[in-house]
Amino acid sequence: xxxxxxDRVTIEGNGGIKLEARWDRPANPHRSIVFCHPHPQHxxxxxxxxxxxxxxxxxxxxxxVLRFNFRxxxxxxxxxxxxxxxxxxxxxxxxxxxxxxxxxxxxxxxWSFGAATALxxxxxxxxxxxxxxxxxxxxTELVERLPEPQELAPARRLFILGDxxxxxxxxxxxxxxxxxxxTLAVLNGSDHFFYFREDRVATLIADHFDG
Numbered sequence: 001x002x003x004x005x006x007d008r009v010t011i012e013g014n015g016g017i018k019l020e021a022r023w024d025r026p027a028n029p030h031r032s033i034v035f036c037h038p039h040p041q042h043x044x045x046x047x048x049x050x051x052x053x054x055x056x057x058x059x060x061x062x063x064x065v066l067r068f069n070f071r072x073x074x075x076x077x078x079x080x081x082x083x084x085x086x087x088x089x090x091x092x093x094x095x096x097x098x099x100x101x102x103x104x105x106x107x108x109x110x111w112s113f114g115a116a117t118a119l120x121x122x123x124x125x126x127x128x129x130x131x132x133x134x135x136x137x138x139x140t141e142l143v144e145r146l147p148e149p150q151e152l153a154p155a156r157r158l159f160i161l162g163d164x165x166x167x168x169x170x171x172x173x174x175x176x177x178x179x180x181x182x183t184l185a186v187l188n189g190s191d192h193f194f195y196f197r198e199d200r201v202a203t204l205i206a207d208h209f210d211g
Contacts, residue, residue: 005175009100012060012090013078016084021068021093022046023100024055028123029064031209032100033107034093036114040080041072047074050111050134051196057202063209064101071116076154079147084116090121094129107209112137112167112192115159116146123147132205134191135160137167137177149179157182158208160201162190183208 011019013123037051038044045051046067054082070086071078078085090108097106108129112120115133122131136159138146159177163170163186170186177184183206190197 006148009096011092013071014088015078017071017078017085017089017092018076018174019068019071019092021066021096022071022172024059025063025064026059026062028062029104030032030062030066030151031103031107032097032104033058033109033142033205034067034090034097034118035065035067035211036090036093036108036110036118037070037073038111039113040070040086042113044113045069045073048111050201051192053198054134054202054205057199058202058206059205061176061202061210063107063206064104065095066100068096083095083113083120086123087119087124090118091125094121109133111135119152120147120183122153122155123151126153126155130159130209131155132208133145133157133159133192134167135168136203138172149181154181156189156208156211158185158204159183160185160187160204162187162192162194162197164189164191166192 007023069076111130111134115136
């Protein structure tokens with residue numbers, strides 16, 4: 001297994017926003033993943049335990065992972081912007097990854113709000129980057145801007161959900177994923193936080209990005 005190399009960086013965002021970020025990279029990554037964290041207004045940061053453990057699993061599979069704090073979180077400048085400015089933060093992170101590892105194809109991932117916001121960026125840009133979404137809350141007021149499936153360009157998209165998720169039902173998620181042309185993986189016995197299933201989530205995501 002290759003040893004990860006952490007690298008703390010600053011991402012230049014829209015309107016002078018500066019985003020605190022971190023690369024975790026194996027020696028020779030074959031893909032880079034931009035990984036977006038949960039809701040900033042509910043304690044979400046790039047250092048959340050699930051974010052950390054999944055990153056570790058992806059790096060072990062040869063994937064470089066770029067995590068960042070949305071504006072107003074941690075050392076990132078700015079303030080909460082209702083979910084709209086946060087879409088610009090995703091755009092800045094993707095651009096940073098493309099410039100930082102120009103020879104490496106990009107993947108996009110997120111957990112909860114992070115997954116929904118990454119999807120919103122894909123809808124805005126008609127982007128077809130491969131995507132993995134962990135429990136995006138498709139039917140809740142916690143997400144300000146989840147795109148309708150028809151707004152998304154065709155792409156390889158994986159959605160992961162626990163059947164005990166507190167914010168979305170398997171039925172609602174399955175309907176959204178079907179309409180979006182994606183794939184749904186349901187983990188029995190898991191809730192929104194995937195306690196003790198982090199390795200399984202990381203494996204699903206790595207397998208998805210490895211095609």
